[in-house]
Amino acid sequence: MSDDSIERRTYEVVVVGGGPAGMTAGLYATRLGHSTAVVGRGGGRAAMMRDVHNLLGVTEDTSGNEYLETGREQLESYGCDVVRDFVSSVDETDDGRFRVCGADAEFVADAVVLATGFDDARPEPPLPRTGRGLHYCLHCDAYMFVDEPVYVMGHGDSAATVAAIMLNFTDEVDLLTRGAEPTWSDETETMLANHPIDVVHADVTGVRNGDDGWLEALEFADDVGPRPTGSQTESGDGSVREYKGGFAMYGSEYNNGLATDLGCAVNDDGTVAVDDHGRTSVDGVYAVGDLTPGHNQVPVALGEGAKAGIAIHWELREFPREADEIEPAGLVRSEEVPGIPDALLEQAVEHHTYD
Ligand SMILES: Cc1cc2nc3c(=O)[nH]c(=O)nc-3n(C[C@H](O)[C@H](O)[C@H](O)COP(=O)(O)OP(=O)(O)OC[C@H]3O[C@@H](n4cnc5c(N)ncnc54)[C@H](O)[C@@H]3O)c2cc1C
Secondary structure, three states: OOHHHOEEEEEEEEEEOOOHHHHHHHHHHHHOOOOEEEEEOOOOOHHHOOOOOOOOOOOOOOOHHHHHHHHHHHHHHOOOEEEEOOEEEEEEOOOOOEEEEEOOEEEEEEEEEEOOOEEEOOOOOOOOOEOOOEEOOHHHHHHHHOOOOEEEEOOOHHHHHHHHHHOOOOOOEEEEOOOOOOOOOHHHHHHHHOOOEEEEOOOEEEEEEOOOOOEEEEEEOOOOOOOOOOOOOOOOOOOEEEOOEEEEOOOEEEOOHHHHHHOOOEOOOOOEOOOOOOEOOOOOEEEOHHHOOOOOOHHHHHHHHHHHHHHHHHHHOOOOOOHHHHHHHOOOOHHHOOOOOHHHHHHHHHHOOOO
């Protein structure tokens, strides 16, 4: 496809990434009267939620994809363009705006929100099914494992910490290094030695699931013996242990390439550095959700998206005109208000359902 054949669209706000954080930034920007597009390739962490937890008003029989689809319909009802595309680059234009390049279209915007999240690094198979014994979100899923035998896979500090946190929920916690050399600190080693966590080094060679697809037990390459704590009954086979589920802790691969290309400051762990309103170190570029520091939870992502959307509105809209602007710009005349472009005004009025 030649450059000329690529469709070019202009907006005030373009959001990259259509997860909960990006769609909320898009929702606020749209409903605060800005022409807005949310450009996302689909998938992501929210789409992996088998059942949504911790989200007030959304019950557990809702899947991540159902939740995202409701969000998309909501955005479109207000006139936001929700576009399926992969964004390969974002750069600043000569006039201080941003060019967002997708495979099918190019978008020019006054402000850009990066909401591209991260990917969980996955351990090697064999593995239980995601959401049916293999989990990536402690605050979402620990509740399911109260008083159940659990594992944590990994060999770093974060895996050891999550194993210790699971002791708040159950007395049967194994830390499975799967033969990898531990990289945790001496302090972590001491912590592990002083908590009833069984560190198992043998690799996992098989997974036993029940008829409902939920994990029942893991098979190990060597005889790992009976679990020293908890209530597990002896199966007679030392290379099998029963588990209800567990967590894989192999790190996060942050989708921060667009941010680094733009020159945004990035923290040592790969998150994009932001202030309290999602502003990055580059004017006009915002970052929200799992891409930024903080708890990786849908409600947190929603809050960050909302704050960025409001901050963008303050940045892009004129009123109230500050005292130092009155002098050069003059008093605000009635013909100048309302400060919303005509097309968006019509769109908003059309959406009203007062009758
Ligand atoms: C298995 C699992 C279960 C979870 N369960 C829960 C739960 O029950 N409750 C809860 O509160 N939290 C849960 N979480 C955490 C929650 O999913 C995340 O905190 C939340 O989705 C973060 O939202 P986000 O918009 O920042 O990122 P994401 O949801 O990951 O969305 C980012 C989007 O950006 C897209 N993207 C990335 N790069 C590009 C690009 N270059 N161009 C276009 N698009 C791009 C991605 O494809 C993705 O669609 C769970 C996470 C996992 C992995």
